[in-house]
Amino acid sequence: MKVACSSCNLRELCMPISFGAEDMKRLDEVVATRHHVKQGELLFRDGEPFKSLFAIRTGFFKTSVSTPDGHEQVTGFQMAGEIIGLDGIVSDQHSCNAVALEDAEVCVMPFANVEELSREFPVLQRHVHKIMSREIVRENSMMLLIGNMRSEERLAAFLLNLVQRLHARGFSQTEIVLRMSREEIGSYLGMKLETVSRAFSKFSDEGIIEVKQRYVGILNAAALKKIVNPTGCV
Amino acid sequence: MKVACSSCNLRELCMPISFGAEDMKRLDEVVATRHHVKQGELLFRDGEPFKSLFAIRTGFFKTSVSTPDGHEQVTGFQMAGEIIGLDGIVSDQHSCNAVALEDAEVCVMPFANVEELSREFPVLQRHVHKIMSREIVRENSMMLLIGNMRSEERLAAFLLNLVQRLHARGFSQTEIVLRMSREEIGSYLGMKLETVSRAFSKFSDEGIIEVKQRYVGILNAAALKKIVNPTGCV
DNA sequence: GTCGGGTTTTGATGCATATCAAAAGATAGT
DNA sequence: ACTATCTTTTGATATGCATCAAAACCCGAC
Incomplete structure (x- = not known):
């Protein structure tokens, strides 16, 4: 059951909006495969090699990091249309854990594809930058929340x-x-x-x-x- | 006094390393101008339109966000070779304040230039992605620090x-x-x-x-x- | 050098949240 | 349906940090 981005109802959430039908077809290439994750299972784990970003199609995730002594800090909750795995880019390996909090399906987007198509489509490039920037801003506000409230x-x-x-x-x-x-x-x-x-x-x-x-x-x-x-x- | 990236001693910090002399010349185009910021002055302010990223050449900055009631949360301290302004990408306006904690000089990199050259040079593209990812990871660890320690x-x-x-x-x-x-x-x-x-x-x-x-x-x-x-x- | 304003240190006290504990309630497996 | 396990609630107590306060210290201006 192949679901293309061009016909996905979450398109507006994880893809750039201003896309013609033509371009949208090409954009379908970002997604290599889809992947089911059962509740409680890990999508990726801290230290694992980074290959792909994941767009959540259905389900709900949490991401977390841990202190050496095993204390967990949840760093985010992610739902349909949101992208996870951005933490892995900097060092080519993931730096947090992503666990499905309910049965989930994700679109696997090999980062090589993302980068390649980004070079071709400025609107996608901009979109990727915005997604990363949004995450930075979100975490800024989390620091404010945890530190001051x-x-x-x-x-x-x-x-x-x-x-x-x-x-x-x-x-x-x-x-x-x-x-x-x-x-x-x-x-x-x-x-x-x-x-x-x-x-x-x-x-x-x-x-x-x-x-x-x-x-x-x-x-x-x-x-x-x-x-x-x-x-x-x- | 024009200082090109190609001859800047901070090159390894803010630019991709694996760059030939040829390419490095083109890369100099990312930096439009340089800008001095005196101690205590703002480089940019929350709400201001976002145009450029800034690479710190000399000096020391803090970035901060504020609660509506005026309580400040410092979100980071940045030093030479580091990039600030990434928060502005998502909504085309800055979402934090950047203040010089000592007299500083920054390289102004119009984001349009960054994106254009990124499309041309995959190694720069990757570099930009890594810088943003690094910031995400840093903020993850700050959440751990503030939340758990x-x-x-x-x-x-x-x-x-x-x-x-x-x-x-x-x-x-x-x-x-x-x-x-x-x-x-x-x-x-x-x-x-x-x-x-x-x-x-x-x-x-x-x-x-x-x-x-x-x-x-x-x-x-x-x-x-x-x-x-x-x-x-x- | 001296004055004034800001920063830092230190002490005394109070409060928000952590910790410890136990019961109640929900969920899953047999 | 029943038991075992996990989650949530609630209460009692402890504690780390905030708050309030004042003195010491530093720096720049004159």
């Missing part, structure tokens, strides 16, 4: 970010089914799982959200935004 | 990183003159200036370092490494 602000920002990305993919603007555990959220946000749980309970008590296990209903998005940014400006 | 571990890691980069530029392996304040270090590492100061004092009391204002002498690098990574493995 308190636990409840972090969780509020996390939920808003998640729901915004899901909404961009056609899901509800008010309902989330979390794919990750409290511990993984905590690792991502630089806090312990108990603190995550307490923050959930607090928001729930205040009527801002509704929590039932991994289901989260957002009852008062404005309140969440106010927690992240109390002044309301910007 | 305690204050003394963070400062130890910071000092080791700084001295390693300075050493790569021909400076001492054991002596640093800090260009940034305790507050800026603290912001970068997600802690308060008092905590930074206390950690300095502690290391000094233990004979691991020698501190006199912004001068730091590293007396026992092994001890610093052990603080970052107690198990000693890896």
